[in-house]
Amino acid sequence: MASYGASASVWLDLVDASRFFNEAGLELAIDTAETxxxxxxxxxxxxxxxxxxxxxxxxxxxxxxxxxxAAMMAGIRNGGSVLTYGPRGLVAVGDPARLxxxxxxxxxxxxxxxxxxxxxxxxxxxxxVGIGQCLHPVGIETGTxxxxxxxxxxxxxSGWQAHLHVIAVTGAPTSWTVKLQDSATGTSGWADVAGAxxxxxxxxxxxxxxxxxGATLREYVRYVATVVGGTAPTIxxxxxxxxxx
Amino acid sequence: MAAxxxxxxxxxxxxxxxxxxxxxxxxAIATPAVVVGYPTVIEFDATFRRGSDRAExxxxxxxxxxxxKAARDALSxxxxxxxxxxxxxxxxxxxxxxxxxxTGCEPTFIDIAGVSYAAAKFTLEVYS
Numbered sequence: 001m002a003s004y005g006a007s008a009s010v011w012l013d014l015v016d017a018s019r020f021f022n023e024a025g026l027e028l029a030i031d032t033a034e035t036x037x038x039x040x041x042x043x044x045x046x047x048x049x050x051x052x053x054x055x056x057x058x059x060x061x062x063x064x065x066x067x068x069x070a071a072m073m074a075g076i077r078n079g080g081s082v083l084t085y086g087p088r089g090l091v092a093v094g095d096p097a098r099l100x101x102x103x104x105x106x107x108x109x110x111x112x113x114x115x116x117x118x119x120x121x122x123x124x125x126x127x128x129v130g131i132g133q134c135l136h137p138v139g140i141e142t143g144t145x146x147x148x149x150x151x152x153x154x155x156x157x158s159g160w161q162a163h164l165h166v167i168a169v170t171g172a173p174t175s176w177t178v179k180l181q182d183s184a185t186g187t188s189g190w191a192d193v194a195g196a197x198x199x200x201x202x203x204x205x206x207x208x209x210x211x212x213x214g215a216t217l218r219e220y221v222r223y224v225a226t227v228v229g230g231t232a233p234t235i236x237x238x239x240x241x242x243x244x245x
Numbered sequence: 246m247a248a249x250x251x252x253x254x255x256x257x258x259x260x261x262x263x264x265x266x267x268x269x270x271x272x273a274i275a276t277p278a279v280v281v282g283y284p285t286v287i288e289f290d291a292t293f294r295r296g297s298d299r300a301e302x303x304x305x306x307x308x309x310x311x312x313x314k315a316a317r318d319a320l321s322x323x324x325x326x327x328x329x330x331x332x333x334x335x336x337x338x339x340x341x342x343x344x345x346x347x348t349g350c351e352p353t354f355i356d357i358a359g360v361s362y363a364a365a366k367f368t369l370e371v372y373s
Contacts, residue, residue: 006290019296062292063372065343089294116344116372 007089010060011165011238013081013206015071016138021062026085026098028129030054056125058083058100064109064117072121075104080126082206084163084240090134093150097240099130099163101208127210130161132242135223138167140236147223149186152243155218159211162241164198166205173230175200178223180241186220193217217243246300249371250281252341253304257333273358277319280305297343297372304367305355306330316363323365324350330367345371
């Protein structure tokens with residue numbers, strides 16, 4: 001079923017940048033090397049190829065705003081950024097998410113006299129793109145919280161990756177810790193996923209976790225956000241994860 | 246829409262204008278007056294997730310036409326004078342919108358409650 005792009009989401013490091021952009025794109029490309037040979041044994045003959053390296057690029061276009069300007073300018077030679085893209089929106093648990101570790105490779109501003117100030121940026125992916133799902137849309141939590149279960153249909157043993165975008169923290173807590181748990185049934189047997197606890201933070205922060213190769217992730221996944229200290233502490237964050245392919 | 250229309254007259258009042266302010270299509274006015282009409286264009290989804298919409302509002306500066314030269318001089322001042330409508334409205338309406346710009350002006354005549362007035366019709370482009 002078709003979807004309008006107007007609901008798309010872009011989380012860039014510490015910012016939910018969705019509301020500043022009106023065009024976003026993710027491009028995946030896989031190199032191929034031809035391996036055609038004489039007398040291929042079929043007629044008519046077909047060329048043969050083997051798959052090579054894969055790469056990804058992300059492009060964003062939108063309007064200048066102090067918030068997205070700061071986020072995009074901060075991405076210049078910063079060692080890499082955490083970018084999560086929802087082609088049709090990251091508004092509910094299970095919404096499709098693309099997890100990309102990126103380097104900002106181009107940024108452009110333009111000021112047409114008869115139009116709004118524009119900003120464009122391009123990013124080069126620096127690792128396997130996670131084709132996953134939203135586990136917590138950008139929103140606020142006011143205390144230790146356990147999220148709903150997300151059913152992926154089956155367990156996997158191909159590893160995983162996860163992105164956490166902490167956009168705001170209030171109430172001066174000692175720390176917020178967000179971690180992933182998995183379960184075989186979705187109703188019981190929940191356990192912490194090895195290596196899936198993001199670093200504790202009490203300030204906005206973006207983090208990316210990548211499992212060991214071949215790590216197991218059971219069928220159902222949820223998050224637990226735990227707060228320590230503070231007065232009426234809150235956290236505003238977005239969270240997505242992907243099973244490696 | 247209401248916030249933007251209120252913001253337009255508020256921005257003009259802040260600028261020291263002494264005219265009667267009508268942040269809606271008034272059925273009767275006392276001149277000189279500023280009248281804000283309903284948007285002629287509303288475009289949703291200028292950015293993702295309803296981050297911004299675009300609209301164009303007509304803003305009329307209305308004066309009586311009993312004295313044609315006085316009416317002309319009043320319109321001239323509001324179009325290009327030190328306290329012109331464009332100078333006062335270009336910006337963000339005191340934070341009521343993300344950005345706005347007067348994109349055009351048309352001196353014209355307008356009938357309100359059966360009375361003909363001289364007016365300058367400004368077009369204000371607004372991004373929410």
